[in-house]
Amino acid sequence: MNLLTVWLSLYFFAAATTALTAVMNIAFWLAVLTFFWLRLSKRESWAISPGPVPYAMLALLAVFLLSLAANPAWLSNNLHEFWKDHARNLLVFLVALSSIRNMQALRPLLLAAVAGFTVRALLLLGLYWGDFQALLPYRKGFALDATFLFTITASLFLFDRGLSPRIRWALGGALLVQAIPLMLHGSRTPLLAIAAGLALAAVLGRYWRLLLAGLLAVVIGLVGMTQARPDLLARYASPFQGNTYQQDGSVLERQGIWFVTASLIREHPLLGFGPGWRKLAPLARSEGYVEKLAASTDSRLVLGRAYFRDKGYGRANPHNLYLQVAFETGLLGLLVYLGFLAGTLWCAIRLWRTQGEDNVSLSLAMIALLVCYLITGFANGLWAGSAVLLLMAAVTANQCRRRDVDGAE
Numbered sequence: 001m002n003l004l005t006v007w008l009s010l011y012f013f014a015a016a017t018t019a020l021t022a023v024m025n026i027a028f029w030l031a032v033l034t035f036f037w038l039r040l041s042k043r044e045s046w047a048i049s050p051g052p053v054p055y056a057m058l059a060l061l062a063v064f065l066l067s068l069a070a071n072p073a074w075l076s077n078n079l080h081e082f083w084k085d086h087a088r089n090l091l092v093f094l095v096a097l098s099s100i101r102n103m104q105a106l107r108p109l110l111l112a113a114v115a116g117f118t119v120r121a122l123l124l125l126g127l128y129w130g131d132f133q134a135l136l137p138y139r140k141g142f143a144l145d146a147t148f149l150f151t152i153t154a155s156l157f158l159f160d161r162g163l164s165p166r167i168r169w170a171l172g173g174a175l176l177v178q179a180i181p182l183m184l185h186g187s188r189t190p191l192l193a194i195a196a197g198l199a200l201a202a203v204l205g206r207y208w209r210l211l212l213a214g215l216l217a218v219v220i221g222l223v224g225m226t227q228a229r230p231d232l233l234a235r236y237a238s239p240f241q242g243n244t245y246q247q248d249g250s251v252l253e254r255q256g257i258w259f260v261t262a263s264l265i266r267e268h269p270l271l272g273f274g275p276g277w278r279k280l281a282p283l284a285r286s287e288g289y290v291e292k293l294a295a296s297t298d299s300r301l302v303l304g305r306a307y308f309r310d311k312g313y314g315r316a317n318p319h320n321l322y323l324q325v326a327f328e329t330g331l332l333g334l335l336v337y338l339g340f341l342a343g344t345l346w347c348a349i350r351l352w353r354t355q356g357e358d359n360v361s362l363s364l365a366m367i368a369l370l371v372c373y374l375i376t377g378f379a380n381g382l383w384a385g386s387a388v389l390l391l392m393a394a395v396t397a398n399q400c401r402r403r404d405v406d407g408a409e
Contacts, residue, residue, distance in 0.1 A: 189264020
């Protein structure tokens with residue numbers, strides 16, 4: 001294991017725990033410095049693979065720059081937000097594209113992230129079972145982070161044939177530890193998205209026994225929840241009930257949030273308002289949407305108005321990945337970002353059709369993660385926190401390019 005892998009593993013472990021911010025930042029910048037030192041001082045090859053995924057990421061960077069230039073009134077804020085939300089993700093993608101060539105090199109980083117997320121899940125068990133309120137901050141965003149990290153844990157456990165039996169047993173234990181606080185969290189969309197992503201990957205991999213075992217586990221979980229937490233069972237069943245979308249307060253509020261966000265996007269349709277979602281509430285007020293909705297009797301718009309009226313900077317977000325991307329970078333940025341995701345999915349499908357075990361393992365994990373991410377995006381925005389997705393996308397692009405080169409030879 002080289003020094004760059006060590007720093008990146010420490011970074012992903014610390015990021016997944018959410019408890020080791022200083023360690024995370026130090027490890028990340030040591031990884032970046034090591035990467036550039038190896039490239040510039042040791043004259044190692046950059047070895048950046050061409051293809052639709054790297055080109056789409058380059059195009060997205062260009063859109064960011066255009067969006068910054070198109071919003072001079074917010075330039076200082078947008079530069080800060082770009083650095084805070086996106087610069088690190090772009091650097092992760094660059095480092096991975098140049099240095100992490102295959103599943104063998106990727107595996108330690110994913111296992112480090114799984115270990116960190118499992119530590120966080122253990123802390124949450126202390127909150128749920130021991131009522132230690134000091135652990136409450138670790139609950140925030142847990143279900144959304146699980147769309148990445150629980151999905152990766154399950155994908156490694158189910159699909160990765162390159163793991164030793166000892167690691168596979170450890171991953172099974174990690175899945176159990178992570179699943180309990182995830183079920184107790186009460187977030188509906190992430191849970192459904194995770195199930196959909198893993199189910200599709202299992203179908204593609206023809207893991208019929210795993211699908212049956214998963215279905216049995218769901219049935220057992222539902223029976224147990226019926227006895228222990230019927231309120232949670234009712235909540236998880238609500239997305240399949242039509243009246244949820246006319247009566248559920250949180251669903252109606254989000255529809256109001258989406259209306260205001262979409263209205264703002266129509267004012268800057270091409271390049272948006274620049275990087276960063278935290279200015280959403282001040283913009284909604286400054287553009288008069290609180291006043292415009294004052295006379296509305298539509299419950300969705302009433303809730304949306306109340307949401308933006310009472311929120312300060314950084315307290316309101318679009319609660320939708322696609323609206324968030326369009327709000328920050330316009331429809332042009334949304335088109336480019338969807339092209340990036342589509343290119344990654346195309347590479348993953350091409351790898352799935354190969355015979356190598358590592359390629360198939362990587363492709364199924366990537367497909368599960370993308371499906372989960374895209375579904376979750378309808379109710380939540382995870383753009384800024386998608387470093388692990390970009391890591392896997394870069395390695396998928398590298399493997400896809402290597403497949404093309406090997407085929408040409």
